[in-house]
Amino acid sequence: MLIEPGELLAQINSPEDLKKFPKEKLVQICDELRHFIVDNVSVYGGHFGASLGVVELTVALHYVLNTPQDQLVWDVGHQAYGHKILTGRRDQFHTNRIFGGISGFPKRKESEYDSFGVGHSSTSISAALGMAVASKYKGTGIQNVAVIGDGSMTGGMAFEAMNHAGVSDSNILIVLNDNCMAIDPNVGALKDYLTDITTSHTYNKVKDEVWKLLGKFSKFGSSAQEVISKVEGAIKSALLNQSNLFESLNLRYFGPVDGHDVNHLVEILDDLKDIPGPKILHCVTVKGKGYEPAEKGNQTTWHAPGTFDKVTGEIYKKSPSKPQAPKYQDVFGHTLVELAEQDERIMGITPAMPSGSSLNIMMEAMPDRAFDVGIAEQHAVTFSAGLATQGLKPFCNIYSTFMQRAYDQVVHDVCLQNLPVVFCLDRAGFAGADGPTHHGAYDIAYFRCIPNLVVAAPMNEQELRNMMYSSLSHEGPYSIRYPRGKGVMPEWRTPFEGIPLGQGRIIKEGEEVAILTIGHIGNYAVEACETLASEGLNPAHFDMRFVKPLDEELLHEIFGKFSKVVTVEDGCLMGGFGSAVLEWMMDHGYQAQVKRLGIPDEIIEHGEQIELQEACGFDPRGIASAVRSMATVEKLS
Template sequence: MLITPGKLLAQINSPDDVKKLDQVQLVQLCDELRQFIIDNVSVYGGHFGASLGVVELTVALHYVFNTPHDQLVWDVGHQAYGHKILTGRKETFHTNRIYGGLSGFPKMKESPYDAFGVGHSSTSVSAALGMAAASKYLGQDRQHIAVIGDGALTGGIAFEGMNHAGVSDTNVLIILNDNCMSIDPNVGALKDYLTDITTSRTYNKLKDDVWKLLGKLSAFGKSAQEIVSKVENGIKSTLLSQSNFFESLNLRYFGPVDGHDVDHLTMILNDLKNIKGPKILHCVTIKGKGYGPAEKGNATTWHAPGTFDKISGEIHKKTHDTPQAPKYQDVFGHTLVELARKNDKIIGITPAMPSGSSMNIMMKEMPDRAFDVGIAEQHAVTFSAGLATQGLIPFCNIYSSFMQRAYDQVIHDVCIQNLPVNFCLDRAGFAGADGPTHHGAYDLAYFRCIPNMIVAAPMNESELRNLMYTAQLPRKEKAFSIRYPRGQGMMPDWRTPFEEIRIGTGRKLRDGDDLAILTIGHIGNYATEVCERLLKKNVEIAHYDMRFVKPLDEDLLHEIFTRYKKVITVEDGCIQGGFGTAVLEFMADHNYTAEVRRLGIPDRVVEHGEQIELHQECGFDPDGIERTVTELMESVSRTV
């Protein structure tokens, strides 16, 4: 089902077509663009509230600036649906986030209008500043705009970028899309500061007068504008004790302005285009603007609701006749609360993902023992390290992909100091439709090379509970990493009694002849399926769930390499340096000889799609594993 765009939007194939419109037509274009997004996401799914909130800003930016010559960076990238539609991707927008289709985020190789790829947050200021510095060096006359919002300003790199921008003498415009939300409500002092600015009626009334004066005096040149700027700064200093935060970084601050008034936005952007140097425009927007259920309902729910009935606002839910296994994230969330009731030293930490990680369960029941620190992964890790120095037991829950942003802190602040911080890595393996910026491909490899780090992965919900139980038992040292995938587990009856798992021990799930499959984590369930298929063909192969990548179960590995000359390792992580590599290292160190096939994520960027589609592409879905078994078994027959 292809969505038919409105009359004006149907004529728009590039920003040049937007510029052909009379300004009075922009309101209608905004209405049609917003409806096109609603129609598409309701049918095909995807991110929702964020893009609706920047429709007017998107239209105004492409109307005023000469993109792609003028470079536009979106942060976070799920705000960019309107941008994609206006920049030549309207006809293919229905493929958004579908295997082989458009990326859900800006992507440089997808379009010249996507100046920078942004899947993680808070990077736009640094990227746009780098582009602006390059333009200055090369003598180019270009505009560089960073649209930062949806909570991205709480990320530390954004402050680093602004700090540099203020002394850079470059032509960069930072647009703060202030909607008080990331995926969950924003937290922290910065949110309170922005709220103070946006709710000061006296300041905003005078600010509007200053804007009008600036417009009237713009024709009189730079000196008049400088006078107005000084007046505006005086108003801020008098009325708002904290209002000079951005100016303290030497950024000219303008705003706050209504981010849904497209006429006013075009006027302001035209003025700012002629003001040289680093500057910031503060736009106040509403996440989900223009769609009643998203505006009035739970903004977290409407961040990425899946498909829904656009008339009633009812989100489509899958119905099942039989009990279903829970999501791993929910098993984590409920298990953490269960453990915390028995152990008052347990503390929960998440960087801006309480609902995505299910830390919100603990935040609701034990608000004094669970912390959302904002989009600040580095801080989350070092904060956890500080808790650990005082004898508390931190469970720091971060998506595997986002943990990459805090790698130095894991090494320097946790592992070098040998602190017992527990890391629970959600979305390990392929993340699905969010694509390569969100795939948890590297954690097994990047954690197993760090001293004082335990690296584990459960095959099912019971194993996750037991690993979490083991992680909170007294130990004097070593960080503990537990990784698990996005989506459902395997056990409808998942509330099993806790059992300690001896660190560094795996388990034999099935004995067999000639060949052994070694797996780590949830992907081991594919191997179980393959073993059952082959048993029906009278082929018996062994299956070992290793559970730990570090330390490896050496006793089990000695057994395996003593018995089997054909071994397959399976992991939903990168092959280079991962679990299979650890097994090869063991084999070489102990002078064993065997033919080993490693299945996992290859050494290339794998794009977006459903998890099973990506597993199939990389050859470690059940069919791919069975093919590898068959190939190795046939080679056994040929050598007999």
């Protein structure tokens, strides 16, 4: 179903079309754009609150800037739906995040208006600064703008980039979209600092007057600008000492301003174009603005609510006809509390994803033992290492894709010191509609090469619980990976049992071909074996459970009996589980035909998890096909 745009929005196929309208029409355009986003996301799903919060800012930026020549970088990118709609993708927007459709994030190969591909937090200022320095070097006069949320500002990379920007003398504008939210509510001192700025009535009244003076004086030359700039700085220091955070980094600070007053934003952005050097514009916005259920309801829920009734705000949820298996993240959250009630050493840590990881369950039950450290994966890991040196047992829960940002800390701060930190890697494997920036494709490969680190993956909820339990008695670092979504056990609260380190298990005895799986994907092999049994084929199936250490005793048994082996993993083939099996086979002098199934050496786009697994050939049918082809070869020979 194609959603029809409003009267004015229907005429906008590019920012050039937007500029043809007088300023008096911008409010109506914003209203139509907001309604178009609501209409589409309510039917097709996707990120929601963040894009509604920047509708006016999006329109103002494209109205003032000369995009795509001027370059606009959206941090993370889930706030860029309006940007996509205004830049030629309105009629394709219904395919957003759908297999074969447009990406849910800005993507360079998708549009010339997407100047930088994003998906992870806190990268926009660094990228825009690189562009701004290049512009200065080449003398192009291009405007470079980074739009970053206050949640992303908690990432250390944003501060590193601002520190550099202040001494670069480049023409970069940082737009701080301040709505007091990331996916979950923001935490930390920065949140309090921004709140102090936005609620200081005295400061803002005087600031408005200074702003008006600056605009008037700027028309009379650089000397007048210099004078008013000094006056502005003195007033800032006198009224709100804390405002020097940005000024101390040599960034000209403007704001805070109402991020929902599109005409005022146009005036401000137009003025800022003529002010040279690095600067920051602080816009105060409301996540979910203009849609009452999202604006006034649970903003974490409305970050990406799925499909919903746009009139009532009711989020559609299917009522299952039979008991359902829980999400792996919820099994983690409840199990951690259960273990923590038995073991006082346990602490929980997450970088800004308490609801996504379900650490919020422990944060509510044991607030002094569970920590949201903000969008700061590096800090989360080293903070966990510090806890471990004091005899505590930290469970550091980070999405697989975000763990990439803390790799040095895993190596340097945890594994080199052999500290007992438990890494729980959520969203391992394909992340689904979020696409390649969020796929957890590489953690097996990048973790198994690190000394001292255990690499484990449960096939079901019971194994997740038992691995978490077993990690408590391990004296070094221990990682457990599990996928996004549901497991397979509606009755999952089983008694804890220890799993011996590096011990796999036999799921099914068989002949001709051995299937070796790691993690949840092993359930697909079970389904494949059932299909093959109806065809008279009887492969064996082994759940290896550990990539490191491998179960050598079990592997000797497998390669001693089978000359045909299929390995299956929801991770990259290069350096992954299958590679580990091949290395072991060669090191021990075995010869066998091994077929590896997993994520190939290419970027896999967005889509439903099963669609992507099918495309890569490790869904149940793909596994059955691989076994069938190997068994057929053997029979023909």
